[in-house]
Amino acid sequence: MIEILVSVLLLVGAAFMVLAAIGVLRLPDLPTRMHATTKAGALGAMMTMGGVAFYFGDSTVAARAVAIVIFIFLTAPIAAHVIGRAGYFTGTKLWAGTIKDELQERYDPVTHKLNSGLEELKYGQPTRTGKGTSNQ
Amino acid sequence: MLSVVINIVYLMLSLALLFAFIRLTRGPSLPDRVVALELIASIVVGYVGVHAIDTGVASFLDVAIVIALTAFLAAIGFARFVERGGVKND
Numbered sequence: 001m002i003e004i005l006v007s008v009l010l011l012v013g014a015a016f017m018v019l020a021a022i023g024v025l026r027l028p029d030l031p032t033r034m035h036a037t038t039k040a041g042a043l044g045a046m047m048t049m050g051g052v053a054f055y056f057g058d059s060t061v062a063a064r065a066v067a068i069v070i071f072i073f074l075t076a077p078i079a080a081h082v083i084g085r086a087g088y089f090t091g092t093k094l095w096a097g098t099i100k101d102e103l104q105e106r107y108d109p110v111t112h113k114l115n116s117g118l119e120e121l122k123y124g125q126p127t128r129t130g131k132g133t134s135n136q
Numbered sequence: 137m138l139s140v141v142i143n144i145v146y147l148m149l150s151l152a153l154l155f156a157f158i159r160l161t162r163g164p165s166l167p168d169r170v171v172a173l174e175l176i177a178s179i180v181v182g183y184v185g186v187h188a189i190d191t192g193v194a195s196f197l198d199v200a201i202v203i204a205l206t207a208f209l210a211a212i213g214f215a216r217f218v219e220r221g222g223v224k225n226d
Contacts, residue, residue, distance in 0.1 A: 007141040010186060014148040017179050021155035024175055030167050033159070037171055041178035048182040052197065055189050064197045068181070071204055079174060079211035086218040087167035 006055045013047030016040045028095040030087045038080040045072050142190050149186065152179050170214045177207030 023036025046069045053065040091109065094101060106115045153176060160172040181200045188196035 003138050006189070007138060010141060010145045010189070011148075013182060014145040014152075014186075017152045017182055018148050018155075020175055021152035021179070024159045024172055025155040030165070030171065033168065033171050037175040037178070041175050045178050045181050045185075048185040049200075052185045052188055056194050058194065061194045061197065064194075064201070065185075068197065068200055068204060071201065071208075072178070072181070075204070075208040076178075079208055079215075082212055082215040083167050083170050083174075083218075086215040087165070090165075090167070090218055092165050092167055 002054060002057070006051045009047050009051035009054065013044045013051065016044035016047065020044060029098075030092050030094075031084060032095065034080050034084055038076050042072050042076045045069070138189075142186060145186050146183075149179055149183050153183075166214070166218050170211060170218070173214075174207055174211050177203055177210075181207075 017040070020037050020040035023040065024033045027033045027036055049065040049069050053062040056062070088103065089109070089112075103114070106117055107113075108115070156172050156175045156179065160169055160176065163169040163172055181203055184196050184200040184203065188194060188200075
């Protein structure tokens with residue numbers, strides 16, 4: 001009975017890992033690739049560790065497996081945030097079919113400053129966000 | 137039954153490792169390669185877990201902890217390197 005549970009957990013975890021790898025291979029640009037790896041990879045590792053915990057059935061082993069899962073779930077978003085930030089700042093090209101890039105008109109890569117888009121309202125010249133910085 | 141499943145899981149993880157390695161070698165920019173490296177570390181953590189079940193040695197989980205920690209530190213370090221000394225010269 002426990003073997004079936006362990007087998008299912010291992011197989012589903014490995015399937016999520018394969019999905020993450022296919023995503024990182026096939027998706028077109030950096031943010032979409034990170035979208036595949038951080039979520040599916042962490043879920044795959046979590047399910048594999050769940051299989052390990054159920055297979056050994058020991059409290060110390062289960063505690064270590066849970067520690068690994070908690071560590072991965074704490075660090076994967078931080079690492080993804082830092083890498084994505086670095087990639088955007090160094091000017092990695094986005095996919096040609098990208099619909100929304102809200103930082104594009106707000107962020108100035110030369111001065112490294114991020115505008116909120118509300119600065120124009122303070123000077124009594126409400127402008128559209130698309131032309132906000134070029135009007136002044 | 138479990139040994140057959142373990143062999144299948146080894147095969148799937150090897151396939152995932154191969155795909156991530158292709159992205160690691162082909163990735164057009166350095167952040168792409170860092171993302172592929174992080175995925176490879178995640179896959180290796182899964183490998184170590186499956187190997188612990190395969191051999192019945194629970195001490196392999198310590199290896200998985202260390203690999204996860206090293207991968208996180210490497211990702212942070214690479215990101216600092218890309219941001220500070222990459223294309224832009226601040």
